[in-house]
Amino acid sequence: xxxxxxxxxxxxxxxxxxDTTIFPTPWSRNFAILGVVLLVLAPLRIGPxxxxxxxxxTLMIQIGYLGIAALGLNILVGFTGQxxxxxxxxxxxxxxxxxxxxxxxxxxxxxxxPLAALWTTAxxxxxxxxxxxxxxxxxxxxxxxxxFILEDxxxxxxxxxxxxxxxxxxxxxxxxxxxxxxxxxxxxVLAYMLVMYLLATNLLRSRDGRAFVAVRDHYLSAEVMGVxxxxxxxxxxxxxxxxxxxxxxxxxxxxxYVSVEGFNILLSIQFLAMVIIGGLGSVMxxxxxxxxxxxxxxxxxxxxxxxxxxxxxxxxxxxDGLTWIKQASIGLAIVLFxxxxxxxxxxxxxxxxAYWKLYPFSY
Amino acid sequence: MNVELLIQLIINGLIIGTLYGVVAMCFTLIYKASQxxxxxxxxxxxxxxxxxxxxxxxxxxxxxxxxxxTLVFMMVFGILLQVLVLRPMIGEPIISVIMVTIGLSIFxxxxxxxxxxxxxxxxxxxxxxxxxxxxxxxxQPAYLMSLVISVFIMAGFxxxxxxxxxxxxxxxxxxxxxxxxxxxxxxxRMFAMSWAISAMVSALAGVVVGVVSGVSAALxxxxxxxxxxxxxxxxxxxxxxxxxxxIIGVLENVAEYVDGQWLHIGNLYTVAPFYVLIVILxxxxxxxxxxxxxxxx
Numbered sequence: 001x002x003x004x005x006x007x008x009x010x011x012x013x014x015x016x017x018x019d020t021t022i023f024p025t026p027w028s029r030n031f032a033i034l035g036v037v038l039l040v041l042a043p044l045r046i047g048p049x050x051x052x053x054x055x056x057x058t059l060m061i062q063i064g065y066l067g068i069a070a071l072g073l074n075i076l077v078g079f080t081g082q083x084x085x086x087x088x089x090x091x092x093x094x095x096x097x098x099x100x101x102x103x104x105x106x107x108x109x110x111x112x113x114p115l116a117a118l119w120t121t122a123x124x125x126x127x128x129x130x131x132x133x134x135x136x137x138x139x140x141x142x143x144x145x146x147x148f149i150l151e152d153x154x155x156x157x158x159x160x161x162x163x164x165x166x167x168x169x170x171x172x173x174x175x176x177x178x179x180x181x182x183x184x185x186x187x188x189v190l191a192y193m194l195v196m197y198l199l200a201t202n203l204l205r206s207r208d209g210r211a212f213v214a215v216r217d218h219y220l221s222a223e224v225m226g227v228x229x230x231x232x233x234x235x236x237x238x239x240x241x242x243x244x245x246x247x248x249x250x251x252x253x254x255x256x257y258v259s260v261e262g263f264n265i266l267l268s269i270q271f272l273a274m275v276i277i278g279g280l281g282s283v284m285x286x287x288x289x290x291x292x293x294x295x296x297x298x299x300x301x302x303x304x305x306x307x308x309x310x311x312x313x314x315x316x317x318x319x320d321g322l323t324w325i326k327q328a329s330i331g332l333a334i335v336l337f338x339x340x341x342x343x344x345x346x347x348x349x350x351x352x353x354a355y356w357k358l359y360p361f362s363y
Numbered sequence: 364m365n366v367e368l369l370i371q372l373i374i375n376g377l378i379i380g381t382l383y384g385v386v387a388m389c390f391t392l393i394y395k396a397s398q399x400x401x402x403x404x405x406x407x408x409x410x411x412x413x414x415x416x417x418x419x420x421x422x423x424x425x426x427x428x429x430x431x432x433t434l435v436f437m438m439v440f441g442i443l444l445q446v447l448v449l450r451p452m453i454g455e456p457i458i459s460v461i462m463v464t465i466g467l468s469i470f471x472x473x474x475x476x477x478x479x480x481x482x483x484x485x486x487x488x489x490x491x492x493x494x495x496x497x498x499x500x501x502x503q504p505a506y507l508m509s510l511v512i513s514v515f516i517m518a519g520f521x522x523x524x525x526x527x528x529x530x531x532x533x534x535x536x537x538x539x540x541x542x543x544x545x546x547x548x549x550x551x552r553m554f555a556m557s558w559a560i561s562a563m564v565s566a567l568a569g570v571v572v573g574v575v576s577g578v579s580a581a582l583x584x585x586x587x588x589x590x591x592x593x594x595x596x597x598x599x600x601x602x603x604x605x606x607x608x609x610i611i612g613v614l615e616n617v618a619e620y621v622d623g624q625w626l627h628i629g630n631l632y633t634v635a636p637f638y639v640l641i642v643i644l645x646x647x648x649x650x651x652x653x654x655x656x657x658x659x660x
Contacts, residue, residue, distance in 0.1 A: 083458050085465075130641065134648050136457050137400050137598075141590045142644045145637035148587075152634045265587075269465055276462055324477035331470025338463050339451050 020205045022198075039190055043183040057182045059294060064189035065250040067290040068196050070274040071283065072243020075200060077272070078281035079209070080236035081216030082131055083140040086147035087271040090241045092154060092263030094120045094248025096161045099169035099258055109172050109253055113192075117245030123150075124241020125234050132230035135219070147268055154260045166259040169252040189250055196246060201283050203239070212236055216281075266327070273334045279344025288345040296333060297326040365624070372616040378506045380612020381513035385568045386585050387592040387604035388520055389561040395537040395599050396557035399449060399460055403468035404565060405586020410471060411437050411566020412573035412582055413479050419487050426487075430570060434563050441562030442555045449558070450551070468586065476580050483579040505575040512571055516564060517605055524601070533557060537599075591636035595643055597653020606651060611636050 013019045023029035042052050042060070052060075073087045098116035101107045107115060127146045131139055154161050161167055172179040172188050179185050203209045211232050214222035223229050252258045270293055278289020304322055337344065386404060393401045414436055418429035448467065452460050523530040535543040536553040544550050569582055592611045596603025618635035622628060649655045 077458065081458075083461065130644055134644055137461065138594070138644060138648055140400070140458075140461055141594060142641060144587070144590065145640045145644075148637045149634060149641075152630055155630070156628065266469065269469060272462060272465070276459070280458075321477040324473040327473035328470050328477065331466045331468070331473060334466030335448060335463055335470065338455070338459050338466070339448065342455065342459060 022201050022205075036194065040187075043186045045183070054182060057186055059298065061182060061186055061189050061254060063287075063290050063294050064186075064193045065247045065254065066271075066274070066294065067247075067287050068193060068250070069244045069247030070271055070278070070290045071196060071200055071286040072240040072247070073271050074275045074278070074280070074282070074286040075203070075212070075243070076236050076240035077275055078279075078285070079204065079216060080212040080233065081219075082135070082233060082236060083137075084143045084237075084240065085140055085265070085268050085272070086127065086143040086150065087240070087244055088263045088265070088267035089147045089150035089154075090120050090124055090244035091248040091251070091267070091271070092258075093123055093150065093241075094245030095169070095252030095258045095263075096154065096167060096248075097245065098249035099167045099252050100160055102170050103167065109170055110174055113246060113249040113253070116249045117242045120245030120248070121238045121242040124244070125238040127241075128234045128237025131233045131237055144265070147265055151264060154263065161258070161260050164260060166257055169256050169258055171256055172253045185254055189254070192246060192250060196243060197283060197287070200243075204283070208232070208235070213281075269334075270330060273330060277333060277337045277344055279346025279349075282344070282346035284349060285344050285346030288349060292333075292345060293330070296329055300326050300329050369617075369620050372620050373613055375506075376613035376616035377609060378510050378612070379615070380609035381510055381517075381605075382568055382572060382608070383585070383588060383592050383612050384605040384608025385513050385516050386565060387589045387596065387608045388517070388601055389565045389568075390589050390593055391596075391599065391601055391604040392520075392557055393561045394593075395601075396533055397445075397449070397554045399452075400457075400464065401561070402461065402464040403471060403586065404561075404589055405583035406468050406471040406475070407437070407441075407562050407565035408569030408572065408585050409475050409580070409582045410440070410569070411562075412569035412578045413475055415566070415570045416484060416486060416573060416578045417479070420484075433566055433570065437562040437566040438559045441559035444562070445555045445558035450554070468583070472580065472583055475583075479578075481580050483577040483581075485577045486574045509571040509575055512567070516567065520564075520601060529556065588636065591640040591643075593650075594640055594648075595650055597650030599654055600650070600652035603650055603652035611639070614639060 023032065039060075043057055044051060069087065069091050073084065076082050076084055094116050097119045098109070098112045101112040101115055101119075102109050127143070127150075130142045134142060155163070157163075172185060179188060204212070211222070211227045214225065214227050215229060215232050215236075219229055274289035274293045275286060276289070277292050278287065279285030301322065304325060341348065386408065389407070390401055390404045393399055393404075411433055415429055415433040418424050418432055419426065422429075424432070444467070448463060449460075452463055524534055532543070532548045533553050533556065535546065535548055536550055540550055543553075568585070569578075572582060572585070588611065589608075592607035593604055594607070595610055596605070596607030615632050615636060619632040622631035643650065
């Protein structure tokens with residue numbers, strides 16, 4: 001067994017077990033564990049010394065909850081091949097549902113998050129029922145309609161969302177200990193993130209996961225082989241809504257306030273952009289895409305900040321148009337990625353890994 | 364029950380419905396010719412209206428000159444868009460194509476908002492705005508003009524696809540690309556032309572709406588409203604687009620009437636078409652006039 005050598009000229013799998021393992025090599029497992037350890041250490045503060053600043057922590061939390069929702073969308077779009085333009089609505093539904101369960105029914109936040117996600121799953125499956133009949137473009141338009149209908153529901157259902165006032169969400173607490181500050185909340189998001197990503201990876205190794213891929217690749221063949229199309233399409237909608245619900249609930253309890261605005265079509269498009277830029281049909285891709293989409297506006301902001309110090313800073317269009325610059329950069333990123341790197345960042349990541357695996361001898 | 368208001372609303376619905384019909388036709392044209400679902404259709408209206416507004420207000424051009432220049436600009440814009448962005452997407456899965464047009468849509472929306480602001484800007488006066496009295500109902504002449512222009516465009520489309528050489532070539536391309544190619548039709552040119560025509564006619568509709576109610580970012584919402592219309596009419600049917608547009612236009616206004624008179628839930632005007640859209644997709648996904656594709660294993 002060549003398990004302890006780093007240099008191999010390729011991966012030769014002889015069993016199904018080896019083929020479906022989460023970490024193809026011991027090194028990939030070690031790196032993953034190292035990454036988690038580093039993330040656990042990241043928010044620690046030793047005296048005046050801190051590993052990362054508060055600002056980076058907020059960005060990482062953002063990546064966490066958005067990344068969970070994006071992974072859900074990737075299961076739907078990337079693995080099952082169903083397009084959804086309404087993911088932001090489910091994300092918002094999860095946020096409101098968790099706040100409502102906590103405020104009205106008094107369920108502790110620790111339980112209200114998964115319960116809210118289950119509730120979102122039910123809603124997602126109802127919305128997904130048309131998916132049993134229609135596909136492709138028609139499905140895209142149907143989910144677009146459900147986005148507008150749910151958005152309208154948020155604005156109207158005062159009992160559920162608090163209407164235009166929004167609703168307050170209690171901070172996360174565990175065994176009577178209230179989580180305080182971003183640095184502590186980071187661990188909550190990290191724990192959820194690890195669980196959800198492991199669940200997704202495992203799901204895709206199972207029969208259901210393979211059925212999803214079969215539905216995506218050729219749905220007629222899948223049906224001939226005994227995959228129940230309607231069941232798996234709706235199930236995929238349910239799972240993706242579950243992830244959106246978890247992400248949304250984490251978002252709600254992080255900000256401790258959920259506004260009816262913000263879960264609009266633009267956020268749905270951003271989720272799709274995360275999935276596409278990251279790479280369709282890749283668990284890692286969902287994370288990479290989220291990181292990209294979270295950092296892109298920050299980079300734009302930094303760029304405008306730099307421009308302000310130069311002579312360009314006198315042009316009001318550059319200083320005032322930050323919102324539009326951010327939005328335009330998102331649109332441009334989507335178009336450019338689809339034209340020049342349609343397989344997304346995950347593909348690039350695989351190329352980098354393949355390069356370093358055989359370094360310095362490329363053959 | 365206020366009958367007069369209802370009739371007024373239905374007339375308004377028919378007028379706005381013809382505009383939906385025109386935009387839906389442009390959408391269908393692109394879909395038929397190049398199998399691309401254009402989520403950026405609303406931005407064509409937006410760009411056209413803003414460019415025309417800019418030419419009229421900044422250079423004080425007469426309306427017809429500014430309008431013609433807008434059309435030329437939109438033609439070049441449509442061709443460039445097709446050649447630079449959509450042509451590399453041929454053969455990609457449908458989700459990629461949809462995403463490209465969505466990306467274009469939010470890109471242009473942001474650029475337009477950045478350049479011209481988000482507030483409504485009125486067009487310079489072009490026509491007299493005294494309301495005209497027709498059968499005892501007050502109708503704004505601008506609305507009347509938009510109705511006439513829309514009907515004119517529709518007639519133009521009908522003539523174009525029935526008699527002109529280019530239109531026939533386009534229909535042939537839509538029918539079967541390989542056969543069309545073997546008959547000497549340049550598919551690439553047809554694709555580019557369909558985008559150019561769609562952009563031009565959409566810009567026309569954008570200018571009409573701009574003249575009637577001012578130019579603003581809200582114009583791009585036409586691109587979203589077009590989906591209920593095309594799905595109702597059938598995605599690949601030009602007549603369906605017109606009929607669907609009219610029905611959705613009337614439906615919106617009737618929904619507003621019902622809402623205002625009895626239900627009082629508000630905002631039904633915007634959401635009702637989407638409920639209808641879902642119902643249609645459930646019971647008749649290929650619309651009233653669309654081609655049904657039947658799959659058998």
